[in-house]
Amino acid sequence: xTFADALIIWPSSPALSLIVELIIAVILLYLARWPVHKxxxxxxxxxxxxxxxxxxxxxxxxxxxxERNKEVLLxxxxxxxxxxxxxxxxxxxxxVKRDMSAYPALQRKIAEQITRIDEDYRExxxxxxxxxDWVKAVDTLAKLPTRGDSWIGNILNEIxxxxxxxxxxxxxxxxxxxxxxxxLLERMMPYWRKLSQxxxxxDKTIIGLHExxxxxxxxxxxxxxxxxxxxxxxxxxxxxxxxQFFISxxxxxxxxxxxxxxxxxxxxxxxxxxxxxxxxxxxxTSNIAALVIILVExxxxxxxxxxxxxxxxxxxxxxxxxxMRTRMIYVTFTILLILAGVxxxxxxxxxxxxxxxxxxxxxxxxxxxxxxxxxWIPTVGQMVMGFILPFALTFVAxxxxxxxxxSRSVFGxxxxxxxxxxxxxxxLLGNIVKYLGEFLINVYDVVIFPPLWxxxxxRDKTHVGDVAEAIVNEEVS
Amino acid sequence: MKRLLALSLISISLLVSGCPDTTTHSQGxxxxxxxxxxxxxxxxxxxxxxxxxxxxxxxxDSLAVARIDxxxxxxxDIIVKTTFDRRPSVTNQQKRLFKQKVDDFVAKAKGSAYTxxxxxxxxxxxxLNETGAGRKHILIFSDLKExxxxxxxxxxxxxxxxxxxxxxxxxxxRSDNIDPRVYYKRVEQWKERIEAGGGEWRIVNDLERLxxxxxx
Numbered sequence: 152x153t154f155a156d157a158l159i160i161w162p163s164s165p166a167l168s169l170i171v172e173l174i175i176a177v178i179l180l181y182l183a184r185w186p187v188h189k190x191x192x193x194x195x196x197x198x199x200x201x202x203x204x205x206x207x208x209x210x211x212x213x214x215x216x217x218e219r220n221k222e223v224l225l226x227x228x229x230x231x232x233x234x235x236x237x238x239x240x241x242x243x244x245x246x247v248k249r250d251m252s253a254y255p256a257l258q259r260k261i262a263e264q265i266t267r268i269d270e271d272y273r274e275x276x277x278x279x280x281x282x283x284d285w286v287k288a289v290d291t292l293a294k295l296p297t298r299g300d301s302w303i304g305n306i307l308n309e310i311x312x313x314x315x316x317x318x319x320x321x322x323x324x325x326x327x328x329x330x331x332x333x334x335l336l337e338r339m340m341p342y343w344r345k346l347s348q349x350x351x352x353x354d355k356t357i358i359g360l361h362e363x364x365x366x367x368x369x370x371x372x373x374x375x376x377x378x379x380x381x382x383x384x385x386x387x388x389x390x391x392x393x394x395q396f397f398i399s400x401x402x403x404x405x406x407x408x409x410x411x412x413x414x415x416x417x418x419x420x421x422x423x424x425x426x427x428x429x430x431x432x433x434x435x436t437s438n439i440a441a442l443v444i445i446l447v448e449x450x451x452x453x454x455x456x457x458x459x460x461x462x463x464x465x466x467x468x469x470x471x472x473x474x475m476r477t478r479m480i481y482v483t484f485t486i487l488l489i490l491a492g493v494x495x496x497x498x499x500x501x502x503x504x505x506x507x508x509x510x511x512x513x514x515x516x517x518x519x520x521x522x523x524x525x526x527w528i529p530t531v532g533q534m535v536m537g538f539i540l541p542f543a544l545t546f547v548a549x550x551x552x553x554x555x556x557x558s559r560s561v562f563g564x565x566x567x568x569x570x571x572x573x574x575x576x577x578x579l580l581g582n583i584v585k586y587l588g589e590f591l592i593n594v595y596d597v598v599i600f601p602p603l604w605x606x607x608x609x610r611d612k613t614h615v616g617d618v619a620e621a622i623v624n625e626e627v628s
Numbered sequence: 629m630k631r632l633l634a635l636s637l638i639s640i641s642l643l644v645s646g647c648p649d650t651t652t653h654s655q656g657x658x659x660x661x662x663x664x665x666x667x668x669x670x671x672x673x674x675x676x677x678x679x680x681x682x683x684x685x686x687x688x689d690s691l692a693v694a695r696i697d698x699x700x701x702x703x704x705d706i707i708v709k710t711t712f713d714r715r716p717s718v719t720n721q722q723k724r725l726f727k728q729k730v731d732d733f734v735a736k737a738k739g740s741a742y743t744x745x746x747x748x749x750x751x752x753x754x755x756l757n758e759t760g761a762g763r764k765h766i767l768i769f770s771d772l773k774e775x776x777x778x779x780x781x782x783x784x785x786x787x788x789x790x791x792x793x794x795x796x797x798x799x800x801x802r803s804d805n806i807d808p809r810v811y812y813k814r815v816e817q818w819k820e821r822i823e824a825g826g827g828e829w830r831i832v833n834d835l836e837r838l839x840x841x842x843x844x
Contacts, residue, residue, distance in 0.1 A: 419716070426714030428688015430653045504716050511720050515679040515727065 180595070181602035188592050195588020202581030206574045213570035221385045221564035225377055227556055228243030232374040239367045243360065249355040257349060268339050275335040354479040392560040399553035406547045410445050413494070413540040416533060417441045421499035444545070448490050455483040462552040491541040498537030502530045542592045655842065656690040656761030657681055658752035661707075662770030663695050663744040666801075671737055673797060673835060674769045678730050680838040682723045686836055687714050690759040693730060694748060696770060697740035698777045701747030707733045711759060743775045746782035753788060764791045765842060767826075771799045772814050788827030795831045 160168040180187075188307070376384040421444075422437035429436040457468040458479040468479065596603060642748050659681070678693060685691055692709035694700070703759035708729040712719040749766060756764040766788075772795060776782055797820065815831065822829040832840055 422687065423715050423717060425687070427686055427719065428654050428712070429715050430713050504720075507717060508721050512683055512725055514724065515683045517679075 177599050177601060181489055181599045184595070184599060187595060191588050191591050191595070195584050195591075199581040199585040202577045206577035206581065209570050209574040210579060213341060213567050213574060216563060216567045216570060220560055220567060221380070223563065224385055224388045224392060224560050225380055227392075227560070228384065229374070232370060232377055236367065236370050236374060239363065239370060243363050243367070244358065246360060246363065257353070261346060261349055264342045264349075268342050268346070271339045271342075275332045275339075325518070389564065392557040393564075395553050396557035396561045397558060399550040402550035403547070406544065406550065409540055409543055410449070412536070413445055413544070414438075414441050416501060416537055416540070417444060417494055417497040419504055420497040423500060423504065444490065444494070447488065448541040448544050449547055450486045451483045451490070452541075453548045453551070455480065455487065455545055456548035458483060463547045464552050464555065472586065485512045487541055487545065492540045494537035494541055494549045495534045496537075499530060500532040502533050566611075633706065654688040654690070654759075654761045655760040655763045655765065656756040657685065657765045657767065657842070658692045658694065658755055659767040660669065660748040660752060661693060661695050661698065661737075662702070662744070662745070662768075663737050664677035664740045664775070667771050667804060668737065668739045670732055670769070670797060675730060675734050677767070677769065677835065677838060677841070679727065679794060682727060682840075684842060686689060687712050687716055687719045690756075690761055691726065691799065692752075692755055693733075694751060695733075695737070695740075696743055696745055696748045696768075698742035698744060699747055699780065700744040701750050703751070705751065706750065706755070719771065729764065734787060742777045742780075743770070743773060744777070744780060745770060745772065745774045745780060745781065746776075747780070749786060749788070749793070753786070753791060756791065762843075766791055766793045767796055767841065769796045771801060772818050773801060786821065786825040786827075788822055791827040793822045793827050793829055795829075796833075796841070797829055798833055834842060 156162075158168070158172065159165050160171060250297060290401075371385070373387075377388070418435075418438050418441040421441045421548075422435070425436045425440050427435070431439055453462070453464065454468065456462040457465050458471075458476050460469065463469055468476070471479065637765060645738055659674070659678065661671060663671060681691060688711075690709070690711040692706055694706040694709075708726055710726055711721050712722055745768065749768070752766045756766070774782070795815070798815065800808075806813075819829040
């Protein structure tokens with residue numbers, strides 16, 4: 152006897168049994184209506200409240216992350232702005248030291264030039280002595296008509312000759328004086344030019360300083376915004392961090408490409424040193440050794456950049472005294488140089504092994520060996536690459552620093568976004584559960600609609616009866 | 629600073645010299661060449677397979693080539709065997725020498741009256757176990773028709789656990805053409821025998837696809 156069979160009250164008429172059972176079920180459901188409604192409502196409310204609480208917690212966490220992110224951004228931005236300002240001030244200081252220190256000498260020079268120009272000018276202004284006034288009187292006399300008197304004529308002729316001679320002398324002296332003036336004025340020209348050049352130089356320096364001061368002003372404005380912790384500054388820095396993140400990631404990808412080439416250059420010859428058939432885990436020892444060499448090169452590059460104070464990833468190195476730092480520069484550079492030499496040698500060895508393998512393959516394939524054309528070119532090329540790549544990898548430190556710094560803010564923003572999304576999803580889920588509860592209550596009522604309908608009918612009747620009774624009572628009273 | 633340097637040097641030296649694992653990744657290949665009767669004509673094709681193996685196997689791997697004759701369970705039947713040096717340059721020299729010896733054998737190979745494949749397989753298992761290779765392959769270049777000399781006992785189970793046995797170029801004999809069931813029965817018998825011994829069985833008749841010989 153199955154469970155279904157047990158449910159049939161009258162086996163002869165299962166339909167009737169089913170109808171009776173359905174009626175019983177509906178009545179039972181009707182009787183249990185309020186407790187079931189309450190249960191569904193409480194369950195949906197509990198879940199909804201729980202989810203809302205979770206959403207709120209997530210939102211609080213998101214706010215904290217955003218605040219922390221902003222703090223990180225502003226702190227990094229302030230440091231960067233301070234560094235930029237410091238650099239600008241250094242530049243101004245350098246300009247002032249270079250140009251302004253020479254200003255007393257320049258001033259003296261200008262004063263000397265002006266004095267000389269002044270002297271020359273004064274000298275040039277001394278006019279030659281004009282012909283005496285009596286010459287004009289004598290000249291007038293000499294030009295008087297003789298009226299037939301020969302001695303008067305002679306006297307006048309003599310006077311005329313004397314006047315002419317005097318005039319000639321005077322003119323000669325005048326010309327000489329003018330020549331001297333001109334020569335003096337001509338001598339002034341280079342001084343004028345020099346003076347003009349010196350003043351131009353001063354002008355350029357002043358303009359340069361003026362422009363630099365404008366840059367400082369703009370940097371100071373930015374710095375003030377950061378110090379004020381304004382949203383504008385945070386937005387600006389966030390955008391800048393995002394740009395830096397992507398650019399540095401791109402450069403790092405390029406560097407990884409370089410490292411892969413470097414790896415391929417030294418992996419094969421490394422098997423000559425550490426053995427081609429040995430493994431560490433699932434990886435060839437030669438491959439791991441090649442990778443370690445590359446990583447050591449990168450690490451040395453990082454230390455070198457730190458020691459040179461180009462990057463600031465390791466405060467320990469940055470805080471070292473200059474003597475120790477210089478030693479570190481020499482040590483790291485020497486190690487890099489040695490590793491570059493080793494890589495160059497390995498690249499040479501790789502070329503030889505590859506050529507040998509190629510020859511062997513050709514022998515095995517019974518193909519006549521092809522004569523290599525200018526075989527020294529790839530050899531030298533590989534050796535040069537092997538030598539240069541370690542130094543090129545040194546510069547990975549710069550994008551790496553940018554990447555590390557910018558990734559803090561970018562990942563922070565990403566985390567905040569994720570938390571915001573989670574909060575929204577939790578709230579949405581809470582609302583869905585809440586309305587699902589209401590929906591279930593309505594569905595429950597739909598299932599037990601016949602007794603509900605009867606209940607409504609009875610209630611309406613009772614209500615009408617009560618109202619009629621109340622009216623009658625009112626009329627009686 | 630000194631600490632950093634010391635640490636770097638120690639890690640490099642550890643990686644360069646330390647804890648190498650040579651057993652699990654190396655391969656051991658033992659190739660049996662059937663030189664009996666009409667199959668002797670096929671031996672030139674075996675040369676191509678050996679050349680392929682020489683081109684494929686790397687430092688640390690082992691390779692041996694042995695002939696199948698009347699009594700193959702003997703070191704004397706090994707034509708050439710070697711475990712390649714850990715340095716690629718030396719490995720290349722070893723491969724050249726190996727090829728030379730195989731070429732010499734092919735040029736001077738003589739046919740044998742009987743075909744003791746089981747003896748050859750037993751010798752192969754012994755050799756491969758000695759090499760300590762992680763992956764062991766026994767290549768049987770034969771028509772799989774075993775003909776034993778009188779008194780030779782080979783009808784016992786063979787221990788082949790961890791070995792992959794690949795039958796290469798299993799040619800059809802004249803009798804197989806008359807009744808192909810003979811061929812299938814022969815192949816099936818070998819398969820059962822190898823698998824009963826704990827080995828893996830595979831047939832590669834298409835010698836254009838040599839890469840499938842050592843495929844896992």
